[in-house]
Amino acid sequence: MNKKLHIVSLGCTKNLVDTEVMLGRLKSFEMTDTPDEADVIIVNTCGFIDAAKEESIQTVLNLDAARKEDALLVMAGCLSERYKEQLQKELPEVDIFTGVGDYDKIDELIAKKQSRFTPHVFLSDNQERIITGSTSHAYIKLAEGCNQTCSFCAIPGFKGKLHSRTLESVVKEVRRLVEQGFYDFSFISQDSSSYLYDQGETEGLIRLIEAVERIEGVKSARILYLYPSTTSLKLIDTIAGSAVFQNYFDMPIQHIDPEILKKMKRGIGSDRIVELLEAMKAVPGSFVRTGVIVGFPTETKEAFEALYRFVENFGFDRVSIFEYSDEEGTDAFSLEPKIDAETIRERAEKLGEIAERGMKASMQKMVGKRYEMIVEGPSEEHEFLLSARPLLWAPEIDGEVLVNESEIEGLEFGKCYRVEVTEVAGIQPIGRIVDA
Template sequence: MKFTTNKPKKQLHLVSLGCTKNLVDSEVMLSKLNEYELTNDIDNADVIIVNTCGFIDSAKEESINTVLNLHEQRKEESVLVMAGCLSERYKEELQKELVEVDIFTGVGDYDKIDALVHEKRSSFTNEVFLQTELNERVITGSNYHAYIKLSEGCNQTCSFCAIPSFKGKLFSRTLESLVKEVKNLVAKGYFDFSFVSQDSSSYLRDHGVNNGLEQLIEQIEKIDGVKSARILYLYPSTTSLGLIDKIAASNVFQNYFDMPLQHISQNILKIMKRGKGSEKLKELMQHMRNTPNSFVRTTFIVGHPGETQEDFDELCEYVQSYGFDRANVFAYSDEEGTTAYDREDKVPQEIIDERAEILGELIEQTTLASLENEVGKTVDVVVDGESDEHEYLLSARNLLWAPEIDGEIYINDNELKGEIKFGVIYKAKISELVGDKLLATILHEA
């Protein structure tokens, strides 16, 4: 008599660093390596992949440290892969210096990762990989929300950003491809989508189409089963008042406006090559704020070469008066290959750090004010699971907000007769703000 035994699946540990665009590429790699079982146990992982970020100094440092820490923990016969932006940007230097890494690959071979692992070889394809509806993905972190990448690369020439140097020019997916992917995901039960790219408001401009996002909105609205959507990373010079109005008129797209401003001073905007003057920018931002039930998120860079105390004071005044719902502040860091890198009017590091701390405190105040403004409102939420805070509290997200970055709402009461289900949209009433966390009561299914 013959006995057959199932061989244990090989184990895969993947770390995706940086932005949600990276996460989409990581999900493509997970699909290509679907014969592996995902594990958090690094000691027993057969393959370890780090999808790196190479945007700013802190991200580079995190990527390198992650690779080295994983190497320290891994078993001897495992395969360590360094992929993504940092690997692409510094491919020659890293391959010489990081002898701990077995396979190097950049931003062009995510869909070939299975072959690279099998053959244990490095590869840097000249073209940047852009997923289509034909590329399967293993959606992570949610059973109802997915990120959809609109394009790769960027045509902007911002003084502080090196991304176009290793990601290339704007390269948009076809509208047909995006629609097919969303339909495929809806069929699998997903109903909430975040559309992302380096410069989302330039979508399809490389195809000679100036209203690509407006066309996208129209097509996504026609798909049965899409209940909610939002667009991340609008760019000032390619966002129009008409686009804002198009989003506001949509029954599917949230009035969620995510535009990294980086600054508001006319002087610094010009140095940064941001493509829109201060007054026009303020007009655009006010139009967003005047949209009913709007949520406005942004990022700022402080300490850019040429930034005077007056420029910084103007930025602080604007942040206080506008009242952003969410914002992030970055301390300027030199990036090789950018125009800012070669400027001689650098701001001393201690002043950069001081300005980042001051602006960060102002942003904390505007965030708390935004949260306080939610108390008493009835909103659509999705319950994601038990909270990390307490076993009797559930963690939910206002459907208006983007996942992970905008915070969570604690559900501490329930007027339903039945049990609360995860991944379902409910109406909830915000009862109070405790510290920086909102508490809410579930009322009924939306």
């Protein structure tokens, strides 16, 4: 009888790719959703901000309480890497600790019941992965680490400088996944627009786009996490002109106030940010997503109001809002004055209202139009509704369209169909399938 495995992947989609590599190394295990049945429990942790750290620790403790007596509990990933000495002292509940360098050795560590922290970040080079959550979409990691010096970010401290995969390695992985039936791809890294900068290429992402376009079987793709200072107008034009890559622009700006941007060490001013965003917005059928931080140290009422007005007036399709987290080891940690927690929360809520209005307006523009969508399966909202995702949207973060009617018999989940959006109920688009 095969041993059973329960695995939890926390944090970002880059973590998810690493979790899928671990699953590929542990194919001999039988997966279980019930932790008290598992012989091995793995938590791939996130260590980016306080809330993520707390979630990771609590998940480990909850799974320790639920596991059977002889089960192994493994703590892997960013939090484990960032605080390896401290956690090994303070979490005797954990049997095996490993960080961000040994995902492809997880089977060996479990067999030996050995903790290990390899002094480099693991970067997939065509290891077999077991893709989770979809039969049509897969994430492709382009790089690890980051050359940016944002004053609020701890990632370079434990993941190091930018380390890009070769273009050949990425293309080989995409081809292999196409052979397995995947046709929709999201390309990810900490700073995707810097892809291949460490290999002397300043237009690496453009080369990637051109290479992926030549792969037969790729129907759709998008790039996540563009960094403003390494995003060019030529890159925007290349995406806009691509027959494969969606006009999807995901560029976290973090702020718009010039002084706050300087203190954040973003390497770019507000004028250039506006120029890039306007170019993205001008692309026909574009979808523009951003992320912002509220409550950064020294953020005055006036600086916040500048950010608020900008988000309100620009018309983003989606905005992710993050409350500033004071992270040791970052330059912002010593910045004063700090903004109190209540003010940060109030500002986040106020900006959240604008973000929701923008999302509703974006969805309302879809009514009466037809889009290519992947019909994923039954919706969690209701057993008689289907969940569909427009190819223009990124999985998980941009939402779903609920399908309540179809003119097509014998629908196949994971396939693309033409869906007409008929209405928006609250913040939920409703549609009907009109063609295959």
